[in-house]
Amino acid sequence: MKHLYITSAILLILTPKFSFSQPLQSKRFGIYILQNSIEEAVQFGAVKNIKTGEVSLTDEEGFFAISGLVGDTLKFHSLGYRDTSWVIPGIWFAMDQKIELKVEPNVYDLPEVDVVRYYSYAHFKQAFKDLRIPKTEKDIAREVFSSWDPLFKEAAAQGRIDAMAQGGSVGLGIGIGGKDKLRLQREAVDKLEEVQDKSQRFNYLVSRANIKHLTEYKGTCLDSFMVFLNTGYNLHYQMEEYDLLSAIINASAHFKALKGNEEWFLNRQDSDKF
Numbered sequence: 001m002k003h004l005y006i007t008s009a010i011l012l013i014l015t016p017k018f019s020f021s022q023p024l025q026s027k028r029f030g031i032y033i034l035q036n037s038i039e040e041a042v043q044f045g046a047v048k049n050i051k052t053g054e055v056s057l058t059d060e061e062g063f064f065a066i067s068g069l070v071g072d073t074l075k076f077h078s079l080g081y082r083d084t085s086w087v088i089p090g091i092w093f094a095m096d097q098k099i100e101l102k103v104e105p106n107v108y109d110l111p112e113v114d115v116v117r118y119y120s121y122a123h124f125k126q127a128f129k130d131l132r133i134p135k136t137e138k139d140i141a142r143e144v145f146s147s148w149d150p151l152f153k154e155a156a157a158q159g160r161i162d163a164m165a166q167g168g169s170v171g172l173g174i175g176i177g178g179k180d181k182l183r184l185q186r187e188a189v190d191k192l193e194e195v196q197d198k199s200q201r202f203n204y205l206v207s208r209a210n211i212k213h214l215t216e217y218k219g220t221c222l223d224s225f226m227v228f229l230n231t232g233y234n235l236h237y238q239m240e241e242y243d244l245l246s247a248i249i250n251a252s253a254h255f256k257a258l259k260g261n262e263e264w265f266l267n268r269q270d271s272d273k274f
Contacts, residue, residue, distance in 0.1 A: 028067045036102040045078030082106045202237035215252045220264040
């Protein structure tokens with residue numbers, strides 16, 4: 001009887017332990033996912049039960065259905081929202097009302113993008129080949145000078161023919177049309193000579209020596225002002241001399257207002273090496 005009593009006691013102890021260790025059955029949950037703060041449905045987000053591998057997508061109202069047990073992890077992912085995970089609690093098994101989960105929007109810091117008008121590298125390469133850089137005054141003057149020689153030669157030849165015509169050695173070979181052509185050519189030469197004179201005068205007025213004389217700048221101060229003048233002011237040989245000198249004086253006043261506190265400006269009376 002003593003051994004029977006002990007066996008019965010062991011059975012009484014083990015039976016409750018066995019009943020509590022029975023696992024809960026999996027349940028299918030209907031869940032809504034909303035964006036936090038504005039309570040807006042999150043559409044077409046993916047939710048995965050990490051343990052079972054089941055995946056479900058939210059619909060237009062943010063609703064999805066998925067199966068799971070207590071302790072299973074549900075992981076949410078959707079473009080525009082932060083990845084979020086939830087662990088299924090036991091209270092979900094006893095809830096009658098709908099389950100709502102909240103997620104936070106994700107702000108993406110994208111790198112700066114420069115928008116260009118070229119569709120491809122080949123398009124850019126062709127556009128670069130077709131690029132026409134505006135000519136500088138120096139380029140224009142060089143082209144004018146290079147074009148003078150043939151015009152001078154032609155004008156000289158026409159001048160000799162005109163002299164011969166006046167001397168009577170050519171006779172009627174030079175008609176009225178020839179004289180009109182000669183007059184037009186002479187006017188063209190006179191215009192080119194005028195351009196040459198203006199260009200030479202312009203080059204002198206904007207030269208380093210004349211700028212130094214006008215502003216009394218020297219050394220580094222003079223170098224800096226020459227760069228400031230050439231890059232910040234549109235000076236050209238067609239300007240009247242008064243307007244050109246006024247532009248240089250105004251540029252000097254502007255330069256002094258901007259750079260007057262610089263050490264090299266205060267010491268502008270230093271010897272000029274150039």
